[in-house]
Amino acid sequence: MIIDSRYSRQILLNEIGETGQTKINKSQVAIVGCGGLGAIAAMYLAGAGIGSIILIDGDTPDITNIHRQVFYNGNETHSKSQILGQKINTLNPEVNVVIESNFLDKNNIDDLLTGVDIVLECTDDIMSKYLVNDFCAIENIPLVYGAIYKYEGYVSLFRNQEENDVHLRDIFPEPNPEIPTCSEVGVYNIIAGLIGLMQANEALKYLLRVGEGLANKLLTYECLSSKQIVLNLKKNWNVDLEDLYEKTLYTSASCASAPEIMASQLINNRSDYLLISVMPKGEHQAYDEKTKWSEISDIENSIKSSEPKPIVIYCRRGRVSKSVVSDLIKSNARRKIFSLEGGYKALQKYQSKSAD
Amino acid sequence: MKVFCFGMAKDITGLSTLDLDNESVSTVEELKNYLIAAYPEFEKYKSFMIAVNQSYANNDLVLNGTEEIAIIPPVSGG
Numbered sequence: 001m002i003i004d005s006r007y008s009r010q011i012l013l014n015e016i017g018e019t020g021q022t023k024i025n026k027s028q029v030a031i032v033g034c035g036g037l038g039a040i041a042a043m044y045l046a047g048a049g050i051g052s053i054i055l056i057d058g059d060t061p062d063i064t065n066i067h068r069q070v071f072y073n074g075n076e077t078h079s080k081s082q083i084l085g086q087k088i089n090t091l092n093p094e095v096n097v098v099i100e101s102n103f104l105d106k107n108n109i110d111d112l113l114t115g116v117d118i119v120l121e122c123t124d125d126i127m128s129k130y131l132v133n134d135f136c137a138i139e140n141i142p143l144v145y146g147a148i149y150k151y152e153g154y155v156s157l158f159r160n161q162e163e164n165d166v167h168l169r170d171i172f173p174e175p176n177p178e179i180p181t182c183s184e185v186g187v188y189n190i191i192a193g194l195i196g197l198m199q200a201n202e203a204l205k206y207l208l209r210v211g212e213g214l215a216n217k218l219l220t221y222e223c224l225s226s227k228q229i230v231l232n233l234k235k236n237w238n239v240d241l242e243d244l245y246e247k248t249l250y251t252s253a254s255c256a257s258a259p260e261i262m263a264s265q266l267i268n269n270r271s272d273y274l275l276i277s278v279m280p281k282g283e284h285q286a287y288d289e290k291t292k293w294s295e296i297s298d299i300e301n302s303i304k305s306s307e308p309k310p311i312v313i314y315c316r317r318g319r320v321s322k323s324v325v326s327d328l329i330k331s332n333a334r335r336k337i338f339s340l341e342g343g344y345k346a347l348q349k350y351q352s353k354s355a356d
Numbered sequence: 357m358k359v360f361c362f363g364m365a366k367d368i369t370g371l372s373t374l375d376l377d378n379e380s381v382s383t384v385e386e387l388k389n390y391l392i393a394a395y396p397e398f399e400k401y402k403s404f405m406i407a408v409n410q411s412y413a414n415n416d417l418v419l420n421g422t423e424e425i426a427i428i429p430p431v432s433g434g
Contacts, residue, residue, distance in 0.1 A: 033434050035434055037434045123434045124432060125432065129432060148431065148433040149363040149364065150363070152362060153431075154431055172403045172405065173403055179364075179430055179431065180364075185367075187433055220428070230410070231410050231426075231428070232410060236412070236414060
């Protein structure tokens with residue numbers, strides 16, 4: 001009977017067998033972030049027959065994602081988690097897929113991650129990485145960490161079962177908002193696929209309790225040299241994590257608090273607002289002739305020298321501008337400053353809608 | 357003393373391997389301070405990790421210059 005089953009070729013492996021397959025089928029995995037790392041990890045875990053997969057991502061695919069996020073086409077209007085959920089249903093209908101189309105934050109993390117067997121942290125957002133890390137460490141939920149930069153990537157397994165199990169804060173104690181993202185420095189598509197699959201590998205081995213996991217180790221891989229190094233880590237961060245978790249908001253580009261304005265509101269009342277783009281210089285697209293451009297580091301000066309109208313700041317998708325505005329309003333309490341919700345993409349969408 | 361650069365460290369120094377003068381650096385902490393002085397941009401990424409002989413190294417670890425040293429900066433892409 002095994003011979004013809006969907007999982008027969010992995011059941012043939014000594015380390016898996018029917019017992020292992022049953023373990024896989026009964027497992028529940030959460031994937032935070034369905035981009036370059038998360039999407040490929042989710043598809044392979046679904047292929048292996050994970051019982052239930054929770055997909056969490058509030059982002060929609062963008063054409064600049066597709067070279068490394070090969071399960072999307074960039075024209076979709078649904079969230080990555082929804083589209084990926086459909087792909088998984090087609091690939092393996094035996095998998096129960098749970099879709100969350102909001103970004104993970106401190107309000108929904110409890111509902112989404114409590115009770116899962118293992119979490120894969122696959123976002124490109126530094127604060128999300130610390131939010132997931134801290135929550136999983138407190139709740140003793142095993143976590144597979146992955147992160148990439150240009151041609152390189154890191155993978156580790158934070159078991160969170162014993163007191164001496166290393167987690168992210170033992171490697172990098174504090175989140176550093178200065179770390180550039182893929183959209184700023186570029187990324188080689190292969191590294192995303194490799195690291196995503198290495199994360200899936202760590203998860204499967206952990207669920208099966210086979211092989212040697214990357215617990216208390218950090219694997220680094222570099223594509224240009226094909227070099228892999230496994231570093232030994234040790235527990236050295238001993239701050240009261242529960243206390244820190246209570247006090248930390250974990251807000252960043254994706255969830256900073258800033259007043260926002262809709263594209264429709266701006267376009268229909270264009271002359272009431274001063275419009276400034278903070279898109280990277282090479283990618284900057286002006287909405288109209290009166291659109292100004294500013295380097296993020298120079299935005300304070302750009303605002304000081306501007307006419308006293310309410311200001312709307314935009315980036316490509318509304319995440320960077322939100323964090324810029326959230327900083328600006330602290331030092332410019334008397335100015336009305338908004339972030340354009342959905343960024344330049346929303347402007348384009350609204351325009352093409354009104355043209356129809 | 358040879359120091360391998362990963363990720364952003366490669367961009368900051370412009371090199372994949374640094375060759376340092378041993379005399380100014382005898383502990384991991386001194387190495388970190390040396391790097392920040394030589395390449396001020398490291399100041400922004402203070403949380404970078406130093407690995408010695410493929411293991412995480414605390415600040416007080418003594419270096420004799422023959423070890424395999426690597427700068428492992430934080431990374432957030434996904």
